[in-house]
Amino acid sequence: MSGANPFAQFEKTFSQAGTTYKYFDLASIDSKYDQLPYSIRVLLESAVRNCDNFHILEKDVQSILGWSPALKQGSNDVEVSFKPARVILQDFTGVPAVVDFAAMRDAVLDLGGDPEKINPICPADLVIDHSVQVDFARAPDALAKNQSLEFERNKERFTFLKWGAKAFNNMLIVPPGSGIVHQVNLEYLARVVFENDATDGSKILYPDSVVGTDSHTTMINGLGVLGWGVGGIEAEAVMLGQSISMLLPEVIGYKLEGKLSPLVTSTDLVLTITKHLRQLGVVGKFVEFYGPGVAELSIADRATISNMCPEYGATVGYFPIDENTLGYMKQTNRSEKKIDIIRQYLKATQQLRNYADAAQDPKFTQSITLDLSTVVTSVSGPKRPHDRVSVSDMPEDFKSCLSSPVGFKGFAIAPEAQSAFGEFQWDDGKTYKLHHGSVVIAAITSCTNTSNPSVMLGAGLLAKKAVEKGLSILPYIKTSLSPGSGVVTYYLKESGVIPYLEKLGFDIVGYGCMTCIGNSGPLEENVVNTIEKNGLVCAGVLSGNRNFEGRIHPNTRANYLASPLLVIAYAIAGRVDIDFEKEPLGVDANGKNVFLQDIWPTRSEIQEVENKHVIPAMFQEVYSKIELGSQDWQTLQVSEGKLFSWSADSTYIKRPPFFEGMTRDLPKLQSIQKARCLLFLGDSVTTDHISPAGSIARTSPAARFLSERNITPRDFNSYGSRRGNDAIMSRGTFANIRLVNKLVEKTGPRTVHIPSQEELDIFDAAERYREEGTPLVLVVGKDYGSGSSRDWAAKGPFLLGVKAVIAESYERIHRSNLVGMGIIPLQFLPGQSAETLNLTGREVYNIALPESGLKPGQKIQVEADGTVFETILRFDTEVDITYYKNGGILNYMIRKMLS
Incomplete structure (x- = not known):
């Protein structure tokens, strides 16, 4: 059970204009505080404020305080819990999140619980920005025509989202035609410092932080707001009040010196940094920028660099808050009173940065330097x-x-x-x-x-x-x-x-x-x-x-x-x-x-x-009218019910099958026996390969499904727009025309049904395996799941019957998403791969799970037609194992709500 906060003694106050503001005086907790990177200070504040020895433990606070440059991920990994201040969604990934919430309400009702308990606890903002296409261009009426087509194609989805905005508490929907989620976040939604009401009439101050269902959520780091992309299913757990379990990261200090040439742009700078950091290797690490050169960059320049964080592979690319940040808040019409409160709070907690003062530089795991004057015009x-x-x-x-x-x-x-x-x-x-x-x-x-x-x-x-x-x-x-x-x-x-x-x-x-x-x-x-x-x-x-x-x-x-x-x-x-x-x-x-x-x-x-x-x-x-939306949005009629009325005829919104047959009790843990390899893939398979967001090819299983329901090719729309329908998305899994599957000769979304040696569309092969009762695995190379954070890149394989993935390495978010859907991520031992083990993908695979229980990072034995090899179980935390035992993160949340 939750208890009293053991750090309550460090709560301090200040008053301004008759209002009392409360905050945690982090520096007084431990003298090590002023050595910590500023990004780690945000993690620390959240842990201190939320510490109840239930969700957030005292040891989480001590672990974060104990961060040091000597910390190296991969050895003696330190697990901590983090509660972000809010969640941000875009409509491609937000629709399935709202679909899941609606389905969870149904599941809770079916299991005898109160469905209205399923609500976002953590504030959630959803910006509809991924649905509009360039159907018309090079004409004065292109904007009007594209927006009209966007509404015509997506009316079902938009109606569903507008219902969600009414049905669920604590959720803001920004209508289509308003802008791009990360820019709206930067210019309007970001708080920088939260100011919440306390029960005694005072205000509680704490740093803004955010996780989002889009990998470029990191853009907000340019404004000094700690944020990164997570899978949709992980975001849903945060919305339901869960903390994120994460490994305490290394922090790479990236020092900027000098000035940019008058002829180069911030884009040239970010492409230079992206190549540099990708070569250095910062996957799973925080990057924090410092040095006098940072002061030469506008907040928009910093946001450009932070935006590309997924491309250089880091978890965040963080710019601590300075006076330029507060100047940007003024430029973007945040109130002077709020800015003054933020400044006072940041000074009190030693979170306001002066990039020209080297005495403020914290300790880093590693520091590297870039002279801005060396940047050249680039693509x-x-x-x-x-x-x-x-x-x-x-x-x-x-x-x-x-x-x-x-x-x-x-x-x-x-x-x-x-x-x-x-x-x-x-x-x-x-x-x-x-x-x-x-x-x-x-x-x-x-x-x-x-x-x-x-x-x-x-x-x-x-x-x-x-x-x-x-x-x-x-x-x-x-x-x-x-x-x-x-x-x-x-x-x-x-x-x-x-x-x-x-x-x-x-x-x-x-x-x-x-x-x-x-x-x-x-x-x-x-x-x-x-x-x-x-x-x-x-x-x-x-x-x-x-x-x-x-x-x-x-x-x-x-x-x-x-x-x-x-x-x-x-x-x-x-x-x-x-x-x-x-x-x-x-x-x-x-x-x-x-x-x-x-x-x-x-x-x-x-x-x-x-x-x-x-x-x-x-x-x-612009932003005074943003929530109003267009005339089309305003006239959308939606029901008032708290449970969604699913339509059997809809090709956009469908109740997902994730909770069918779910019981209150945990399912029994079972090894994977006599599995077949659905796909045999190489390196850098992205979420675009796994779950394309673009157009639906006319010869694909998804196209056949739509055609059978009298949908014409003109109205197929994109996979991204149909993420609320699992029947489309499972058929669109691995549907990228550039997919290279080594089981077949030609590039494209095809594979071989091994027992019959018949080449089929991937969905059709998976269906045949399902009918035969055969579980499936994927065998892949390095950086599996890189690219945009897409929950359907895990949900799709789950629905195809994939029980485990065996890879040389994983992208951070995608590994988490696989765990969240109850798929086992296994990793070849260092120096081993499918190639070194002479695997062909045509073997029968047996994966033995220990009867004594699972442990993070333990060795798991795999047998493939007589070849026996060990893999690393990429359940990185105890929470990962808990989710897997429940059949996924959403099933866990439902059982938690019921209990």
């Missing part, structure tokens, strides 16, 4: 966000990629085919030519950069200069601009650059996570036919954070992340293999060559416009 690609290429090296790098073997930096185009091209006619009657490297998608998109006025205004100024020089973009290139919030449109209009962006084809197409998530919409048929007929490696250029194979568009095999300025530059050039220093973008009215340097704005030019036009009144105007 990343063609298939991974951490493969940075300086723009000056792009011509040779792309040429090398064409020749290199198929891989992250190779397309294996034969020498004689490298000069291939195709021609097609456009609506204007002209004939156009496509080559390898031709740009066919150019998108200013994604929370990474649309949150940053410096790069957005920089793109606008570049567009203005380009138009004034007479430059244009070829008509077949699909250009688009999707701002991350209404504020962006406001300052782009006020600064006068919108007409120039539109002149180049960068009309506003929607407010949401569009091209970066794969919602790039269709390319014109003649462009697609030309690419496919001639086997061309055409390119997409986007200001996003993800460019994995098959993600942006099936017909853009090369995709490059770039600043909004470079997106426009490459669109004007029409190809990615241009040498900007030697080759002109075009000619002006006088026939004179125009080079990129002629239209590139300097940092000082951009800052002058930003200082004039990005003002608090804009944020007040």
Whole structure:
């Protein structure tokens, strides 16, 4: 049972304007406090405030206080519990969370409990931002048409979410058309310091912290709010008042010195840092930025760096709060009174940072330094966000990629085919030519950069200069601009650059996570036919954070992340293999060559416009109406019931089968016998491979399912939009067209049903195994589950009958999600792999679970057709084991509510 807080004696108060504010004086608990990294101080505060020796133990506090640079993960791992202050969701991952809550209410009722006990206890905000697609572009009415189609396609989902906002307490829904979740979080939802009511009329102050069902939740670290992405099922547990069990992390200090060149952008900086940290290896670690160079960066610049944290692999990329942070709060229309309270609290608890004062630098596990003046203009690609290429090296790098073997930096185009091209006619009657490297998608998109006025205004100024020089973009290139919030449109209009962006084809197409998530919409048929007929490696250029194979568009095999300025530059050039220093973008009215340097704005030019036009009144105007939503949203009619009325005909929202047959008692622990390998995969299999969010292929099992219900291909929508229906999502599991399964010869979502040797769609093979009563395993390589945090990447395999995964290593969130769905994550011993053990994936697998009980990290024996080998059980904590014994985290929560 919960008890009194053993640290109550350290509670202090201060008064302001007649109000008493309470807080925990962390520094007085132990003298080691001022040596702790600032990110660890946030963990400590949460542990101290929530300590009841039930959910949070006294030893959790002592463990966090005992953090030291000598801590090394992997040996003597220290487990602690953490209660975040809030949860943030987006609609792709938020819909299944609300579906699960609705289904849990049904399950509690079926088991004799009170369904209304199922409510978020921890505040939850859901921003609908992942549903809009670029169906229309390069037209003044593109925005209206795309938003209309978004509502038409997603009305069921939106109705369900609006019901959820009414049915559940403590949940805020931000309607579609408002912006991108992480930018709305940065500009509006973030509290920085919470101010909650106490029972005696005083206020309780504590640091804002957040977990979210999107891996780029880390963006909020740029504002000094500790936050990271978790799986949907883990987020649901936090919403239900559970703490997160985590291993106390190493903290890498990343020191910034010097100043950026006037011609480089924050995007160039983040791509440099991403490559650097990925090479260093920071998976599962905290990265905390410090040094005088941090003070040179705006909060938007810091947020850009924090946003890409999943791409460099860390849990967080944290920037402690300083006066610049408080200045950003003022700029974004947070009240002066609140800012004053926050400042006083942070000073009292030694959490306000002065980056110029080296005496404030804490101890770190390891420190590395970057001189900002060494950063050069860069892009990343063609298939991974951490493969940075300086723009000056792009011509040779792309040429090398064409020749290199198929891989992250190779397309294996034969020498004689490298000069291939195709021609097609456009609506204007002209004939156009496509080559390898031709740009066919150019998108200013994604929370990474649309949150940053410096790069957005920089793109606008570049567009203005380009138009004034007479430059244009070829008509077949699909250009688009999707701002991350209404504020962006406001300052782009006020600064006068919108007409120039539109002149180049960068009309506003929607407010949401569009091209970066794969919602790039269709390319014109003649462009697609030309690419496919001639086997061309055409390119997409986007200001996003993800460019994995098959993600942006099936017909853009090369995709490059770039600043909004470079997106426009490459669109004007029409190809990615241009040498900007030697080759002109075009000619002006006088026939004179125009080079990129002629239209590139300097940092000082951009800052002058930003200082004039990005003002608090804009944020007040936009966010005062954000919860109201569009007319379409306002007129949505929803029921008032506390239990959801499921429709058997719905192809969007369906009661999931996770709790069917559930009992109050725990199921018996059983070994896995006579299992077959469903898929035999290599390294870097992402959640995009496991659970695609993009379009539904017309020949897929999901398409067949929809067609049988008289849904036309035009209305298939995307996998991401149908995450509330398990029948679609199980059929979409491993449906990525770029999946490389070693059991079959060709790339794609196929596998072999081993007993019959028949090649089938993966879902169909899994169904046959289910009918035969055969459990399934996956055998995979390194970094399994990297990429976006998607709960369906664990739910889908669970529904296919996968009982265990055997991998060389796991991405942090995905490993947690597997545990949360009751799937066993096993890891090959160091130096071992499927290859070294001569496994082929065609064996029968037996996995022996000990009768004496499971222990975190213990060795588990696997036998595959006579080959016996040990694996590491990647249940990292006792909580993991508890979840597994219950059949998953949600089943555990239901039993807990019932008891």
